[in-house]
Amino acid sequence: MLRHAQLDHWSVMGTDLRTLASAAVILATLVHPVGAQQQAPPIAVSRLKDVTTLQGATTLPLIGYGLVVGLNKTGDRRQTIFSAQTLANMLERFGVAVPPGGIKIENVAAVMVTAEIGPYAQSGTRIDIMASSIGDARSLQGGTLLPTPLRGPDGAIVVLGQGPLSIGGFGVGGGGNAIAVNHLTVGRVPGGGLVQVERQTAIAPADEFRFALRDPDFISAGRIAKAINVELGADRAHVSDAGTVIVSVPNEYRATVPDLLARLEPLPVAIDTMARVVINERTGTVVLGGDVRIGPVAVAHGNLSLRISTQYNVSQPTEFSVGGRTVVTPDTQVGAEQETRQLVSLEEGTTLADVVRALNTLGVTPRDIIAIMQALKVSGALRADLVIL
Numbered sequence: 001m002l003r004h005a006q007l008d009h010w011s012v013m014g015t016d017l018r019t020l021a022s023a024a025v026i027l028a029t030l031v032h033p034v035g036a037q038q039q040a041p042p043i044a045v046s047r048l049k050d051v052t053t054l055q056g057a058t059t060l061p062l063i064g065y066g067l068v069v070g071l072n073k074t075g076d077r078r079q080t081i082f083s084a085q086t087l088a089n090m091l092e093r094f095g096v097a098v099p100p101g102g103i104k105i106e107n108v109a110a111v112m113v114t115a116e117i118g119p120y121a122q123s124g125t126r127i128d129i130m131a132s133s134i135g136d137a138r139s140l141q142g143g144t145l146l147p148t149p150l151r152g153p154d155g156a157i158v159v160l161g162q163g164p165l166s167i168g169g170f171g172v173g174g175g176g177n178a179i180a181v182n183h184l185t186v187g188r189v190p191g192g193g194l195v196q197v198e199r200q201t202a203i204a205p206a207d208e209f210r211f212a213l214r215d216p217d218f219i220s221a222g223r224i225a226k227a228i229n230v231e232l233g234a235d236r237a238h239v240s241d242a243g244t245v246i247v248s249v250p251n252e253y254r255a256t257v258p259d260l261l262a263r264l265e266p267l268p269v270a271i272d273t274m275a276r277v278v279i280n281e282r283t284g285t286v287v288l289g290g291d292v293r294i295g296p297v298a299v300a301h302g303n304l305s306l307r308i309s310t311q312y313n314v315s316q317p318t319e320f321s322v323g324g325r326t327v328v329t330p331d332t333q334v335g336a337e338q339e340t341r342q343l344v345s346l347e348e349g350t351t352l353a354d355v356v357r358a359l360n361t362l363g364v365t366p367r368d369i370i371a372i373m374q375a376l377k378v379s380g381a382l383r384a385d386l387v388i389l
Contacts, residue, residue, distance in 0.1 A: 048211070048224065049265035055210035055244065057119040062158055064113040066148030068131060068140055068165060068187075075109040075143075080135035083110040090146075109137035113148045113161055115193050123198050126191040129161040139184035140165050150193065163192035203257045208248045216243030219272040227269045275384035277373055282389075284366040286373065293383040294355055294376065 067086055068075070076083040084100040087108055091098055111131040121127065131145050143165050150159040165187030203209075213221055221239045228237035228247060237247045253260040275291040313329045359369055376382040 045268050046271050047265065048227070048267040048269050051215070051220070051269065051271050052211040052213055052224065052245070054261065055212045059116045059118055060152055060158065062115045062117060062150040062152055062193075064148045064150040064161065066111055066113050066131070066161070067146045068109045068111050068133075068137075068143035069107060069146060070142060070144045071107045071109060071137070071140065072142060073106040074139040074141065074184075075107050075137045076105050076133075076135035078105070080105070080110065080137075083108055083135050086110060109133050109140060109143065110135045111140070111145070113145065113150060115150055115159060115161065117158060117193075117195065117199075119199070121195050121199060123195055125195040127159065127193040127195065128191060129159070129189045129193040131165060131187050131189065133185040137185060139167075140187045141167055141184055143187065145187075145189055145192065156197070158197055159193040159195055161189065161193040163189040165189060203261075205255050206249060206257055207254070208246055209257065209261075210240070211245045211247065213243045213245070215271075215273065216241075217272055217274070218242045220269075221245050223270050223272070227267050228264060231264065231267055276387055277382065277384050278387045278389065279370050279373060280389040281370060284370070286366050286369045288355065289384065291384070292355065295381040295383060 065086075067083070067090070078084075081100070083105045084103050087103055087105060088098055088100040110133070112134050113129055113131050115127055115129040117127055129145075129150070131140065133140060145162050145165060147160060147162040149157045150161055152158045166189070167184055167187040211224065213224070218239070221242055221244070224245050225237040225239050228245070229235055232250060234250070236250065237245055240246050247264070249257060249260060273289065273291065275293065276289045277292060278287040279285070315329060316326045359372070364372065373382065373386065377386045
């Protein structure tokens with residue numbers, strides 16, 4: 001008797017199915033009295049240079065087209081015509097005339113090279129560059145980027161990039177099977193870009209300059225202005241809007257504004273952030289900020305699992321039987337399981353620690369937390385901004 005088993009398993013935890021099956025209930029209620037006043041969360045203190053940038057000093061995006069060589073038969077294939085054309089043109093510059101159709105490019109991959117140059121990078125500075133495959137290469141593992149000019153928005157060459165790629169992973173395979181760790185068609189060359197131009201970024205003498213907040217907030221801007229005024233001993237800074245603080249330059253620093261910036265950048269400032277819950281449904285990641293609060297609410301959670309198991313039994317006729325034939329008979333078993341969870345009550349002003357403790361009590365997974373947070377937001381109990389990536 002021969003047996004062949006095939007197993008199909010579906011685990012269903014969607015919010016809609018739980019609603020239809022009464023497997024999970026998320027109820028907003030106002031029956032709980034307002035809890036005791038919670039202790040204010042600790043204020044995050046950062047350096048001024050970590051939360052602001054000097055307005056007008058921006059990075060410059062760069063892009064270029066190049067070739068990665070030295071691959072182990074994981075490069076572009078014959079379907080990628082431009083790789084062969086680029087390689088043929090390059091060889092022609094070295095005096096080797098080869099038609100594009102006569103080149104096997106399995107060890108070569110065409111890539112787009114990108115980078116960002118800081119506002120104060122000068123000639124001779126090295127920056128990191130990124131190479132991304134634009135053909136049908138399977139992996140850039142072990143490849144080396146040939147010298148590639150990177151151009152700015154105006155088309156001028158700013159950086160020359162080259163060097164061995166680091167992809168932060170690996171890929172192996174054989175016999176139709178393959179294992180890949182991380183993304184293999186994007187690589188990074190640490191320090192592989194050499195700046196070729198002198199950038200005109202000198203700070204001219206001025207009467208005032210502006211700090212731009214990386215996360216605009218009126219409270220944070222007010223605290224930054226206060227910290228600057230305390231340092232300079234005068235009413236030199238004021239808030240223009242939620243993302244800008246204007247600083248009047250003292251007379252002794254009019255000709256040496258960089259010295260004033262060097263004095264202000266290490267200042268400790270207390271930054272206020274919006275309460276926010278960030279959800280990435282693709283990866284099941286949930287990040288809760290420290291200022292997240294929950295209103296009065298009761299939460300119940302349960303999982304409904306459906307399991308369908310099918311076994312195929314092969315029945316063969318006995319020896320020397322007449323008219324007998326081999327048949328396959330399926331044996332299907334269907335089962336349903338639903339976990340029992342307790343109702344957890346959260347009172348007014350519940351902190352992040354209480355939320356995490358309650359969710360752990362429910363035994364939920366990150367995927368379930370996503371559904372619970374969305375339902376809490378709809379019910380009005382989540383006192384935070386819900387961001388879904």
